[in-house]
Amino acid sequence: MTRQNHPADETTRATVDIASELQEAADKLRALAIAATHEGRVLWEVGHTIGSKTQVVVDNHERPTVLLEAWAKDREQVNEYLAAFASPAVALAVVGWLEAVIKSQRAAETAASEVWPGPADAADRNAWLSERVDQDALTVARNILGTLCTHCNGEGGDPDDPGDWDPDVYMHNPNTRAACSKCKGTGKQSAPDRTQGGRTDA
């Protein structure tokens, strides 16, 4: 793990990877949202096809180029969900949110490198930075990238381990769970592995 000749790289790697991961997800989601938008139709709505009473989600009532049909038991709710959340406009808003998180992540990295500039400060710097990682944003990003650990749902804890019993509150403490066996507690699927600097493109 330690690369003695590159202290700067060593100290920033952990968090630089977070910002890059968020940026990769933002770029992918933006590209998908643009690709899914036809003639500027960024808000998809519940409707039905002409000549049919079957409820669907469309990008345009008269001339749909997107037509989503659900067969679930509660399909009206599925349609409402799709209309509320699948629209390109929502994806672009999520991109904006991710980029705001990236900005504050990078600002925190800059601040940390000023407060703890030396190689000897790496542990303190990374401890402070890891507390500032926006876990919700990371979960969203990993869903977009398809790298969220599906065993622990990105939480990092072993889903079969309730944690130590706390007799004071008569509850298990989830913070004491063992690390997820699939992702070793990172919440991220091990492949593709970008943590060592090299990329393994699928």
Ligand SMILES: [Zn+2]
């Ligand atoms: Zn896991």
